Amino acid sequence: MSVTREKILELGETLIRTKGYNAFSYQDISSELGIKNAAVHYYFPSKKNLGTSIVKTNIQRFEEMVENMESRQFDEWQQLEALVKIYIKSHREKKKCVVGSFSPDIKTLDESTQKELKKMVEMILNWLAKLLEKGRDRGVFSFADSAESKALVIFSSLVASLQLAAVLGKLDYKSYSQSILDDLKP
Amino acid sequence: MSVTREKILELGETLIRTKGYNAFSYQDISSELGIKNAAVHYYFPSKKNLGTSIVKTNIQRFEEMVENMESRQFDEWQQLEALVKIYIKSHREKKKCVVGSFSPDIKTLDESTQKELKKMVEMILNWLAKLLEKGRDRGVFSFADSAESKALVIFSSLVASLQLAAVLGKLDYKSYSQSILDDLKP
């Protein structure tokens, strides 16, 4: 695959995760990459196109991570920690997560982008709910309500915490994310 | 105060809470209210101006709610429920909350809007942490980690849940919000 295409995808994602979908332009990309406006349109005819591709890329990335963890026989704690680590990294890089960047703008997105984003959120929540369920069955997690509810609470917390961290400026993210994990200890 | 000004403030808030800050325009407001573009600029010279005013209005609204609850001697449960009810209402109206609408766009906001938003988030988190602390002391709440951490987890959950609800389309918000409350039961 074209290196320019990959650079556009990567920079596009960064821009969306820092400025937001409706605040970045093709000019932002072209000027940063030292190419022309039209070159970006060559790879991604429309902005909607680019948005959808970025979400799809992230779905793939998530699927690969899950496969990888399964093949390496990660236990429930390790898998949950892997998810939390993604958010710790995002916080360190001063970025929001993909879901937290696209979701607030959902109404203004192309239909196909909306569809992919929905798919991504459903995938993550289903995976997380199953993980919590399995962990509870094996006695490594402890929580009161349903696994689906707990998955939603945990995922929501992670998503919004990056947004609030950006607002507050300073935030002890390590200890915050640790408290999410601690909450599940039996 | 002018009725037009109030209408602009209200519609502006609705637009931000449905489309997002960077997706709404002064045309959206003027056409909806049947006035001209320049009339909006008359009351709010710049968009930054309007954004800041909307956040300030919401800070005031929050302060009034807290005062009101104190004067009516709401207990800790009632106060927490009042917060959750705001989010249930937002969900019913298919709106995000103010914090969840502005936060993702923080980098693109005017400095004064950023400052007000930060102030708002700090106010809510401080209030919530104190509420949780008091509730725990009185034995009506039960939670493991610090009140500050718990406040952040709860608030994050509420903020992001509205965003995820918009993505997923359907979501049993009542039972979700109930699970947040249940989690605190001794």
Add this chain to the structure above:
DNA sequence: CTTGTTTTTTACTTATTAGTAAGTATATTT
């Protein structure tokens, strides 16, 4: 070397945006 394909630029268009200067109508005050 030439033909064909991929990649990129040039040079636009069209639409929308925030914002403004100057004028007008409607009240309010003196």
Add this chain to the structure above:
DNA sequence: AAATATACTTACTAATAAGTAAAAAACAAG
């Protein structure tokens, strides 16, 4: 009634947005 402030409209500007058609450059294969 005249002066003045308030609440707008008219009619712009300047900037930026996404998107496009056609030409040029870069590259590969026969």
